Amino acid sequence: MRHAARPVLAALSLTTALLGFATLAGDAAGRAGAEGEATFARDVAPILYARCVGCHRAGEVAPMSLVTYDEVRPWAKSIQRKVTSREMPPWGADPRFGRFKDDPSLTDAQIATIAAWVDAGAPRGRDADLPPVPALSAGWSHGEPDVVIEMPIAFDIPAEGEVPVIDFFTKSPFTQDVYVKAIDVRPGTAGVVHHAGLYVIDRLPDGASLVGGRIVDAGGRAMSRNQVARANGGTSTEEIQKLLSFVPGRGYESYQGDAGQLIKAGSYIDFYMHYTPSGTPKTDRTKLGLYLAKPGQDVGHQIYHSFGAAGPTTYIVEGQPYAPERQRRDDPNSVEGGVNLPNIPLYAENWKVVSIHTIREPITLYGLTPHLHLRGKSMRYTLTLPDGREEVLLAVPKYDFNWQLYYELASPRRIPAGSKVTVVTLFDNSAKNKYNPAPDKEVFWSEQSWDEMYAPQARITVDSRDFRAAKTAAEPQPRQR
Numbered sequence: 001m002r003h004a005a006r007p008v009l010a011a012l013s014l015t016t017a018l019l020g021f022a023t024l025a026g027d028a029a030g031r032a033g034a035e036g037e038a039t040f041a042r043d044v045a046p047i048l049y050a051r052c053v054g055c056h057r058a059g060e061v062a063p064m065s066l067v068t069y070d071e072v073r074p075w076a077k078s079i080q081r082k083v084t085s086r087e088m089p090p091w092g093a094d095p096r097f098g099r100f101k102d103d104p105s106l107t108d109a110q111i112a113t114i115a116a117w118v119d120a121g122a123p124r125g126r127d128a129d130l131p132p133v134p135a136l137s138a139g140w141s142h143g144e145p146d147v148v149i150e151m152p153i154a155f156d157i158p159a160e161g162e163v164p165v166i167d168f169f170t171k172s173p174f175t176q177d178v179y180v181k182a183i184d185v186r187p188g189t190a191g192v193v194h195h196a197g198l199y200v201i202d203r204l205p206d207g208a209s210l211v212g213g214r215i216v217d218a219g220g221r222a223m224s225r226n227q228v229a230r231a232n233g234g235t236s237t238e239e240i241q242k243l244l245s246f247v248p249g250r251g252y253e254s255y256q257g258d259a260g261q262l263i264k265a266g267s268y269i270d271f272y273m274h275y276t277p278s279g280t281p282k283t284d285r286t287k288l289g290l291y292l293a294k295p296g297q298d299v300g301h302q303i304y305h306s307f308g309a310a311g312p313t314t315y316i317v318e319g320q321p322y323a324p325e326r327q328r329r330d331d332p333n334s335v336e337g338g339v340n341l342p343n344i345p346l347y348a349e350n351w352k353v354v355s356i357h358t359i360r361e362p363i364t365l366y367g368l369t370p371h372l373h374l375r376g377k378s379m380r381y382t383l384t385l386p387d388g389r390e391e392v393l394l395a396v397p398k399y400d401f402n403w404q405l406y407y408e409l410a411s412p413r414r415i416p417a418g419s420k421v422t423v424v425t426l427f428d429n430s431a432k433n434k435y436n437p438a439p440d441k442e443v444f445w446s447e448q449s450w451d452e453m454y455a456p457q458a459r460i461t462v463d464s465r466d467f468r469a470a471k472t473a474a475e476p477q478p479r480q481r
């Protein structure tokens with residue numbers, strides 16, 4: 001039966017699910033595997049348990065579980081295709097550049113093992129060879145946080161339509177300053193949170209109050225985070241303290257070395273939520289989990305999400321120097337963490353943006369996150385040291401909007417004053433881009449995914465801004481006698 005099924009399967013090579021069920025019907029038990037042949041139990045399960053089941057198990061982001069043989073078998077051909085093309089596990093970094101923490105990529109040998117196993121008919125092998133299933137906690141991926149802060153209200157997402165991005169504020173529970181070493185976000189309801197941004201606002205602007213999860217001004221109007229920050233005297237959105245961004249498949253982030261985040265007593269947490277309706281009405285109440293610094297974990301430096309904290313940025317768009325317009329002061333949805341560039345013309349295929357980030361004072365670099373939308377094609381960050389030496393920090397040759405990955409450096413990197421980081425980005429608004437919703441339209445800049453966004457994000461600390469120095473300076477000096 002399974003041999004008879006094979007030619008049919010080959011013809012159906014694109015209809016993965018069908019293929020799987022056809023094979024499964026004839027081969028539910030699986031073969032033991034011939035001498036020397038790769039088997040599921042001995043050779044493949046260890047790879048899947050190490051690299052796949054974090055997402056491919058019940059309740060996680062992937063569409064199917066890949067834990068047991070019976071779960072994996074129907075997907076064998078599809079798994080072979082996805083690992084050979086390096087689409088799974090998701091990882092966009094060109095392996096020639098940089099070394100990253102938690103790089104999930106498979107080795108060539110692991111890919112060859114999976115491919116050979118599938119070619120041999122995906123034998124099951126002996127259950128005695130199976131490694132233990134990894135103990136993965138449900139819910140919080142890194143264990144129970146020290147502090148969990150919930151969105152102030154449950155929000156109703158309609159079945160259809162467009163939900164404007166919205167800021168929900170809640171008072172933090174802290175009566176004294178706390179230092180955070182790791183952060184996680186869990187949506188209350190799967191499948192409706194398109195992305196979420198978590199921020200800290202130090203205080204309510206004069207005359208404003210917190211009502212039902214919104215900050216309202218003296219006139220009763222709800223204020224956005226940007227408006228709150230400006231009312232508090234901030235001049236740029238970069239000054240707003242960002243905790244992290246959540247996208248499906250990426251929530252958790254921790255900080256190496258002495259980096260962390262200071263959340264001040266009496267501050268407010270902002271849940272900046274972008275929901276996408278899913279066909280049925282849903283309710284969501286997303287949670288923020290904080291892991292606080294333990295004794296001995298000295299937090300000295302605040303994490304910033306943009307090179308902007310280290311110096312000014314200049315832009316070159318399609319070969320021409322370009323000065324982005326300032327954010328419109330009154331626009332509650334003005335692009336956060338991104339800039340407004342000229343619109344991308346219709347059908348433009350390799351539309352190029354270069355940003356040059358001046359590093360005026362010494363910084364430490366912890367990681368990089370390219371953030372573009374559906375026309376994003378590639379992004380490359382190159383460091384130029386003061387003596388002119390160049391080094392590619394990260395290249396993502398095939399940017400994928402579905403996988404907004406955080407590339408954390410294997411170890412933090414000191415960058416001296418007088419360096420610069422040049423980011424080269426290509427956008428593809430042509431019909432060749434399979435994700436392009438409308439190649440015949442000019443592309444505008446906003447947070448909605450059908451518009452574009454340019455945000456070459458990073459995680460840095462500025463060496464001179466040391467919490468401990470600030471603390472010492474603030475401590476009362478012994479009085480002279």
Ligand code: HEC
Nearest residue numbers: 016051052054055061062063075078079082088089090249
């Ligand atoms: C970070 C989470 C994550 C990891 C790790 C991951 N996957 Fe996936 N996988 C997904 C998601 C989400 C999808 C569905 C969307 C997509 O195809 O991108 C998917 C889709 C797939 C598909 C295609 C399913 C279909 O509908 O055709 C296969 C096959 C697959 N994964 C295999 C693997 C294998 C094998 C590994 C490990 C080597 C792996 N994945 C690791 C999240 C993950």
